[in-house]
Amino acid sequence: KNQVEQSPQSLIILEGKNCTLQCNYTVSPFSNLRWYKQDTGRGPVSLTIMTFSENTKSNGRYTATLDADTKQSSLHITASQLSDSASYICVVSDNNQGGKLIFGQGTELSVKP
């Protein structure tokens, strides 16, 4: 079983709508949790990073939340744009392995006009 599970696997929304992507992890203890955005044919780019003591972090229209008790994180996208179409990857840093990054499989988001 993957230590970082993301849902849904894929999502289609209309331009201008909001959406929320989920990340559940079993990695413990962890030092930080990141959300990356990966455009088609490109490498992942970091959107947000939160330590275990942070609950929320924003980057423009992207807001990440973290509940360390339930081991859940979410990425909320507000007023979606066509350029938000991408894969969103949740990444947890594993303290038991010297901070090794554990990647989720990603959620493929498609924003339609």
Added chain:
Amino acid sequence: DVKVTQSSRYLVKRTGEKVFLECVQDMDHENMFWYRQDPGLGLRLIYFSYDVKMKEKGDIPEGYSVSREKKERFSLILESASTNQTSMYLCASSLIQSGFITDTQYFGPGTRLTVL
């Protein structure tokens, strides 16, 4: 801005060929990584290096080797390519120097390798 470049965006090779994938970063980062990305599996770490001439195995090193002769360059080598090595290969670099690092990793654009 950090820039990580990879030598090829697309590559097609035949089974048994030796394949070199090159990665260069321009931010004087100590750590460099090679991942492969497959649908449904996410990114998996092949090898990483935290210093020149240093290398450490990741989760799936079998069938691969690496070389880091200069700080800015990290090469991935497939000694004898096989069809199950068809994948997207991503290189990354980061700043903090310690075993597995926790600093933000900056990724290159990826090389899509097809082995026929």
